[in-house]
Amino acid sequence: MTKKIFLYSVFACCVIGAIFFFVYASIATKKSSAVSETSVTPPAPPFQVKPFVILIVPGHDTNTGGASYKNLYERDLVVDVANDISVIMSKDPDYKIIIARDKQVWTPVLANYFLNDKQAILDFKNQHQIADKIRIASGQEKVIPDAAIHSTADTKTAIELYGINKWADENDVDLVIHLHFNSSQRKNPNLPGSYHGFDMFIPDAQRANYAASRVIAEDIYTQLQKKFEPETLGSTFNSLYEDQSLIALGASNTLTKPAVLIEYAYIYEKMLQASTSRAQALEQMAKQTVVGIMNYAGSTKPIEVN
Numbered sequence: 001m002t003k004k005i006f007l008y009s010v011f012a013c014c015v016i017g018a019i020f021f022f023v024y025a026s027i028a029t030k031k032s033s034a035v036s037e038t039s040v041t042p043p044a045p046p047f048q049v050k051p052f053v054i055l056i057v058p059g060h061d062t063n064t065g066g067a068s069y070k071n072l073y074e075r076d077l078v079v080d081v082a083n084d085i086s087v088i089m090s091k092d093p094d095y096k097i098i099i100a101r102d103k104q105v106w107t108p109v110l111a112n113y114f115l116n117d118k119q120a121i122l123d124f125k126n127q128h129q130i131a132d133k134i135r136i137a138s139g140q141e142k143v144i145p146d147a148a149i150h151s152t153a154d155t156k157t158a159i160e161l162y163g164i165n166k167w168a169d170e171n172d173v174d175l176v177i178h179l180h181f182n183s184s185q186r187k188n189p190n191l192p193g194s195y196h197g198f199d200m201f202i203p204d205a206q207r208a209n210y211a212a213s214r215v216i217a218e219d220i221y222t223q224l225q226k227k228f229e230p231e232t233l234g235s236t237f238n239s240l241y242e243d244q245s246l247i248a249l250g251a252s253n254t255l256t257k258p259a260v261l262i263e264y265a266y267i268y269e270k271m272l273q274a275s276t277s278r279a280q281a282l283e284q285m286a287k288q289t290v291v292g293i294m295n296y297a298g299s300t301k302p303i304e305v306n
């Protein structure tokens with residue numbers, strides 16, 4: 001008996017649903033034909049439903065860490081590039097930019113998250129690391145040696161970086177992009193080193209966020225290469241590295257969203273030393289990054305770049 005009533009209800013709902021659908025479809029058709037009589041409808045961008053949300057993370061912390069050379073600090077330069085990217089992209093309603101921090105503080109939503117969700121972030125990190133070890137031990141995942149030497153994250157930095165991954169997955173972020181400037185070991189830190197050029201890092205091919213990260217990274221790389229030299233020359237993305245252990249890219253499978261880490265240049269490079277050429281270089285890095293992202297996201301409104 002109960003089953004019968006249930007089936008009748010399902011049937012009634014289907015009928016009512018179908019009526020609504022046909023009425024709505026007919027109104028929608030009338031609406032679109034009314035619009036098309038008076039104007040030309042532009043092609044719809046792929047992310048019409050919501051803006052493409054980009055979380056830009058200027059590398060390191062507000063007042064510690066990162067490369068430095070003379071009076072230049074990586075942790076400040078990356079904020080300048082993040083701001084330049086935001087200024088350009090914020091003009092387009094198809095994009096929403098969140099910058100993780102400025103030169104003084106983390107953006108309030110992340111600062112509160114690090115503080116209030118500290119234990120949850122540490123649990124998240126530990127659970128993922130344990131699961132990753134099990135995958136490696138059972139042969140489901142291969143250990144890939146790092147392409148570069150990474151500094152070890154202390155607990156505070158680990159909370160921030162794993163916290164960013166957790167927050168990005170919970171908050172509808174479409175792309176996480178980490179900005180850095182490089183440095184190299186040398187005898188006299190007051191003299192420039194011998195390395196130069198940009199490098200980029202993406203998650204390794206075993207990660208869930210690998211495929212999209214690679215496509216975006218190649219789009220950005222192609223643009224950057226128009227104005228800057230990659231560290232390792234070549235046309236086949238020689239300076240784009242897959243990396244398994246960078247937390248920023250989702251180490252231990254802690255990030256499902258695409259992620260790219262850019263080392264724009266070595267901090268002692270000549271273009272960054274004088275303030276005028278530095279401002280131009282940072283602006284150009286931002287512009288080319290924007291075009292790369294837009295090429296991926298498929299904006300119908302390409303921007304002017306010089």
Ligand SMILES: [Zn+2]
Binds near residue numbers: 074180182
């Ligand atoms: Zn860095």
